[in-house]
Amino acid sequence: MENKNCSLCLFKSKAAKNLSDPELKQMGNSCAEVVFRKGDTIFKENALSSNIIYLQKGLVKLLIEGPHQTQILRLKKAPCYLGLPTTMGDKVNHYSAVAIEPTTACFIDINTFKNLLKINPDFSFEIITELCRNELEQFHRCVKLIQNQIYGRLANHLLNLSTEVYESTEFKLPLTRNEIADLVCTSRETVSRLLSDLSKEKIIQVDGKQVRILNQALLEKISDKG
């Protein structure tokens, strides 16, 4: 791998904009690019965590084993860092990451990353800011997940896929009904039923995994009110 490639890739990250050329080179030298197919595991819960991952391209789900079922914590879309909390926060991963679309990821050695944090305060300041924003998002996601009924949670995730992930009112679901159930914490059957309810109400149009949002305003209301 060449330094040139890495610096181009990492320049998408706000934090890495603070890195100097030699620092980027240093990162590039301990950085390995890996391609994943749909379904491939990028890192696994309980395995030793030794890399920060920079998602160059693709879409990933973060999974954690709950007391009753695996929970999809959130989806992460490139470009972004992956596994910052789980790699910096403990020796062992507290969740898994699995590609749900063809994905390219850079594995950055944790010691190199830590070193950059220590020698470049602007870089580390941006990382702090990003961690803080993530945590705030996570608080909101969590409260919504607990307090909203499933209809509202489902609406929320459909909107999220439409506006954040695919930036289109029509898209192909990257998840099975079972995975959607793990995301909104319900059963597969309920997902089926509620999707066809939304369809009957002409709020969305569903054909297998193909989804089109017909009434975004109403979907937003459902997402907010529960």
Place this chain on the structure above:
Amino acid sequence: MENKNCSLCLFKSKAAKNLSDPELKQMGNSCAEVVFRKGDTIFKENALSSNIIYLQKGLVKLLIEGPHQTQILRLKKAPCYLGLPTTMGDKVNHYSAVAIEPTTACFIDINTFKNLLKINPDFSFEIITELCRNELEQFHRCVKLIQNQIYGRLANHLLNLSTEVYESTEFKLPLTRNEIADLVCTSRETVSRLLSDLSKEKIIQVDGKQVRILNQALLEKISDKG
């Protein structure tokens, strides 16, 4: 306020151990100590966030307005930082902090704090580590909250109060049944019923707010299994 006091106080924080004498002095100079009584608000959701708070003494609840009820995100026990994510992550607070016991807190000016992050990489590294650990904890809390039934969540919080907060099998609940409901996301009535169920099963002993844990092993099993 004197520098001497502040450095003593902040030395309890792992991150602040990396601060030099002049840096501690700098922090001390833009640091105000405030005493709160039970029920006092320390900072409020949606207000402009301008301070990092170091909890010297006491116990605090973090509140966020949910779509259906206020949610208690978590309890925070001194000594710890308060409002790191909400102050660094946005201009405005995403949650409130309210004292639930007599509490002493130091308000550190955000600009001073940011400056220290920029000039002292070891300090900022520790803050990153703490943020990461918090986020991991939060993931686990969230999954437990969604997947466990209320009996399990209640057990979990009773254990937490016993082992983390009061470090005793007997303690006085710092929350009303209503607040416990906001914590485990249920109704006041259900909290009443489940507490007396736990009592009938001889797992805990309840007299008003006074609680004694009689069968910790079983309580842990309930907390884990749901």
Place this chain on the structure above:
DNA sequence: AAAATAATGTGATGTATATCACATTATTCC
């Protein structure tokens, strides 16, 4: 292309827990 496997839809039934209603007991306040 056939066989095997995985994903999905849909009815019937059960249950945890919300909600309403009201009685009882603590706390706070003047």
Place this chain on the structure above:
DNA sequence: GGAATAATGTGATATACATCACATTATTTT
């Protein structure tokens, strides 16, 4: 210390959703 207010306990009823059961349809695999 009595009045007002807040906190708590407990029954009856309603409901969102889980779970089970099975039919149907996609998707892989060979």
